[in-house]
Each structure stands twice: as structure tokens, then as C-alpha cells.
Amino acid sequence: MADTPLQIAIIGAGIAGLAAALSIRRVLPQQDIQITIYEKATELREIGASIGLNPSGLRILDKLGVNAALDGSISHRQRGEWPMIYRHWLTNEEIGHDEYKGKIEARHRMGRFHRAHLQAALVQAVREAGDVEIQLRAGITGVEVGDEGGPAVISFENGDQIKADLVLGTDGIHSKVRQAFTSGHELKWTGQVAFRSAFDVSLVENIDSLPDDAIFWVGHERTLFASRIGKNQYTVVGSYIVDPNDPSSPFYNAKWSGPGDVEFLRSLYKGWHPVVESIVNAVPYTKTYPNHAGTALPSLVLDSRIALLGDAAHTHGGAFAAGGSLAINDAYCLALSLAHVWPQEGKPTHDQLRRALNLYDETRRPLVTRVLDLVHGAAQKRRWTGGNAENGEKETDEELRGRIANRPDMTWLTEHDVEAEFRGVISRERDGTDVVTV
Structure with missing residues (x-):
């Protein structure tokens, strides 16, 4: 020794x-x-x-x-075989899912x-x-x-x-x-802001058609992730994209783990599928997390x-x-x-x-x-950080589905x-x- x-x-x-x-x-x-x-x-x-x-x-x-x-x-682990399921923001239809490629033991999923x-x-x-x-x-x-x-x-x-x-x-x-x-x-702000919360699952478990599995709902310039987590908790993570180079952009000076506005969160998902609206309407609080990389x-x-x-x-x-x-x-x-x-x-x-x-x-x-x-990379930015297509025009529904299919x-x-x-x-x-x- x-x-x-x-x-x-x-x-x-x-x-x-x-x-x-x-x-x-x-x-x-x-x-x-x-x-x-x-x-x-x-x-x-x-x-x-x-x-x-x-x-x-x-x-x-x-x-x-x-x-x-x-x-x-x-x-909490998925009830099904897929680690993530992607759904359409308006129709709630599945537009993609991730799969395991190797032999993964159940406890390692x-x-x-x-x-x-x-x-x-x-x-x-x-x-x-x-x-x-x-x-x-x-x-x-x-x-x-x-x-x-x-x-x-x-x-x-x-x-x-x-x-x-x-x-x-x-x-x-x-x-x-x-x-x-x-x-x-x-470190630079990417323009993405996440709105995170975790709370007792009882606040959402009576929502009609609430998924058992983790779901990633995909819109044109925003997304919503929702899932059960351990100890009877539920998490909701909204993601919102703005121009990081514009000082007038919302959340330009937001602080990590700063207080969020639940009403603003809910406004982001008005007009989305009723399941999504019901989930965000049940969120009791949220905090902001500006994304830096x-x-x-x-x-x-x-x-x-x-x-x-x-x-x-x-x-x-x-x-x-x-x-x-x-x-x-x-x-x-x-x-x-x-x-x-x-x-x-x-x-x-x-x-x-x-x-x-x-x-x-x-x-x-x-x-x-x-x-x-x-x-x-430019390809990653096109896939995940904007509601616009490569030519600068507003992303179409077909293009949205395509970027998920080709993720x-x-x-x-x-x-x-x-x-x-x-x-x-x-x-x-x-x-x-x-x-x-x-």
C-alpha cells in the first residue's frame, strides 16, 4: 500500500x-x-x-x-417495446417510433x-x-x-x-x-426553451385516452413530451423555438430553472389535439430552461x-x-x-x-x-429547431411527417x-x- x-x-x-x-x-x-x-x-x-x-x-x-x-x-418504463413514440400535434396519430437494435435486457430498457x-x-x-x-x-x-x-x-x-x-x-x-x-x-443559446415540470400522476390519470407510454408530440416549431416517471410522478416538457440572435425574442434572457408561466405554456398548445391540451391544462407549475450548447x-x-x-x-x-x-x-x-x-x-x-x-x-x-x-450540424438544425423548411418557407404537414420519418x-x-x-x-x-x- x-x-x-x-x-x-x-x-x-x-x-x-x-x-x-x-x-x-x-x-x-x-x-x-x-x-x-x-x-x-x-x-x-x-x-x-x-x-x-x-x-x-x-x-x-x-x-x-x-x-x-x-x-x-x-x-418508469414503457409498457410497449418502443423507447419513444412520436405523435402528430393535431391528429394524435403515430408518425414514428424508436426501436431497440441490440439484445437489450428488460431492466436495461x-x-x-x-x-x-x-x-x-x-x-x-x-x-x-x-x-x-x-x-x-x-x-x-x-x-x-x-x-x-x-x-x-x-x-x-x-x-x-x-x-x-x-x-x-x-x-x-x-x-x-x-x-x-x-x-x-x-456556450451559445440555441433558441430553444424547455418548460419542465414533474408532479403527481393523479392530476392527469383521469384524462381520456391518456397514453401509458412516453409520447413526443411534434409540431412545426414546438413539441411536447409527456410521460410517467418513477414514484407515481408525471412529467411534462414543452419545447419552444425562437430566433436566438434576436434580442426581442421571448426568453432571450431567461434563467436556467427560472419560474415559468403556466398560462403561456398552455397558450403554446391551444388548438393541438384534445389529449395534449388536457395534459398541459393539468400542469400545476412550470420552470424555464433555456438551452445552451x-x-x-x-x-x-x-x-x-x-x-x-x-x-x-x-x-x-x-x-x-x-x-x-x-x-x-x-x-x-x-x-x-x-x-x-x-x-x-x-x-x-x-x-x-x-x-x-x-x-x-x-x-x-x-x-x-x-x-x-x-x-x-445544419441537418440537425433543420430537423429539430425550426418550423421552417430548408427554403425558408413555412414547413408543410408533409415536410413535418418527413423529418420524423427521416430522423x-x-x-x-x-x-x-x-x-x-x-x-x-x-x-x-x-x-x-x-x-x-x-
Whole structure:
């Protein structure tokens, strides 16, 4: 055992941070590692309403022993075989559905949660794993790395400083860890605003023809997602598109998780199918979430001692409902990378830590870059962010149906196997293929 443990500082106690701590404890249970999670909030709570986890994320939670995420106690799964169903805004007819492509076990099929319930399950799993300290009221002001081979230094809002062998930036899309090393990375408002709520299912369960499954109703410049989630809750997410470059656009200066106007939400769906109108009329409150996104980073590793995970690493703005699963896969991959370089005696050297982070980056960056390229690509914008056709004219009903019929197949993302990808990176390394270095 090393004279001193490997000091890992995790910045942020959201899904990415908790999954990182849990993954390291589960994958390296016998190693001498001191893990501390630093969270700026005064209490552990998730901001937001609902979250979906796809098979790629749920498979990892299964390996990590987060049984509550799999047994149905805090999540809801489709009654049918399809993870998502798309319906027409006016007629309510099905105009598309997603399908599983691989052999997906029932407990790994798309699950939908209240964010607070999922975070609580992860906190419980971390506590059961043991030897992870969570410090609240620990907002950071910066991170830096000194001389070659020296530790990282984290500065806090209260003036304290600590040193760490490894810093994991899991502090979200507005990550201060990322900002400390990538000043040129800019987040831009996409023009999309989401109106989110989660409430007791009793408020909607008497609606005639209320679907049992999650439904995505598609209109020309707005959509509505509605679904049961765990613990007898129901979620409604309206999405509204405006011109992000026009300062007079509604919600131009809207704040994340800011108070929303239920009457405005209802006005967006007047004239839609009666089931949709009934659902939004039952919504007791809503909050606004302006969508921001950034381009892909050249590396998820900022220094030989600093790595980004979750939304801090890939600022995709919640596209494809994949953020939670991406974060969980990031966390597990980081743990696999550490385990691969861990020496038989003592703790990893600086060079071994560098190699572990290279492996993490080589495994995860191609996938998340592909996600971000789709988010920012012209084809993606035409499909999802406007009520206009390519020629600028108002989208016709036929064109609306066509863009749903021709939407991209995302199973390369939702069913991604991070372990297989990691093994592939190791295999290429052994064959002499270069691995990205930082």
C-alpha cells in the first residue's frame, strides 16, 4: 500500500460526480484512494424535473449495484417495446417510433426518473460503497497545476486551497474547472426553451385516452413530451423555438430553472389535439430552461491531472436525452482507465496518471464529438429547431411527417457499449496504434 493514498478531488455532486466516485470505489475496491466530492450547494439536490437513462447508462448502473435504478422503484418504463413514440400535434396519430437494435435486457430498457430520486439513489450507493467524503458549501474559484509532476491546486470561495493528485471536473455545463483551462470555449443559446415540470400522476390519470407510454408530440416549431416517471410522478416538457440572435425574442434572457408561466405554456398548445391540451391544462407549475450548447473540446483532459466528465466535458445542451447516460459512461470509463494503469505496488506515478487520462480521452472523445457535431450540424438544425423548411418557407404537414420519418437512428449512442470501446482502445494501443496524448 502507498505511504499516502491517491487524492482524488471531484468537483460537483451531480450525476457525473456521484457516478465517478461510485465507479472508482467499485472498480478499484482494494486500492488506497481518498475521494472527496466538493459541492457548492448547501444541500444535495438536483435542479430539474425528469431525466431518462438509456440502455448504455443503465447497464453501467447495473454493474455498479445501483439496484433502485433498475428494479422499477424509482423509474418508469414503457409498457410497449418502443423507447419513444412520436405523435402528430393535431391528429394524435403515430408518425414514428424508436426501436431497440441490440439484445437489450428488460431492466436495461429506457428508464425515466425524477432527477431527485436518481440522485438520491446514487448518493445511497456511494455511501454504501464507503470512504467517500462529500463536502457541501464548497464552491471553487479556480484550479491550476504547477510544476511538471506536481499536484493540482484547487481554490475555494472561502479562501481555502487543497492539493489533489487528480481532479475530476463534474460541475456541469457552466463548469469552472473547464473555464480555468479553456477560456475560449463559448456556450451559445440555441433558441430553444424547455418548460419542465414533474408532479403527481393523479392530476392527469383521469384524462381520456391518456397514453401509458412516453409520447413526443411534434409540431412545426414546438413539441411536447409527456410521460410517467418513477414514484407515481408525471412529467411534462414543452419545447419552444425562437430566433436566438434576436434580442426581442421571448426568453432571450431567461434563467436556467427560472419560474415559468403556466398560462403561456398552455397558450403554446391551444388548438393541438384534445389529449395534449388536457395534459398541459393539468400542469400545476412550470420552470424555464433555456438551452445552451458549445462545440466539442479538443480533449476531455485539460492537464495531466485534470479530466472533465458529464456536461462539463460535452456541452451538448441536453440533446437526445442522453446527458445522464453519457455522464455515467464517462465515470465508468475513467475508473477503467485508472484500473488499467494501477501498479502492483503503491499508487500510480504522474506518468501513469497521464496514461490513464489519455485512455479515458481516447475512449470517450470520439463518441461525444459525434454527438456535438450532430447538435451543431445544419441537418440537425433543420430537423429539430425550426418550423421552417430548408427554403425558408413555412414547413408543410408533409415536410413535418418527413423529418420524423427521416430522423437519425441514435442507437449508436443509446446502446453504446463503453466497456467494448475501452477494450478496443487498449487493443489498438497493444498493436502499436498511437493513443492521443495530452
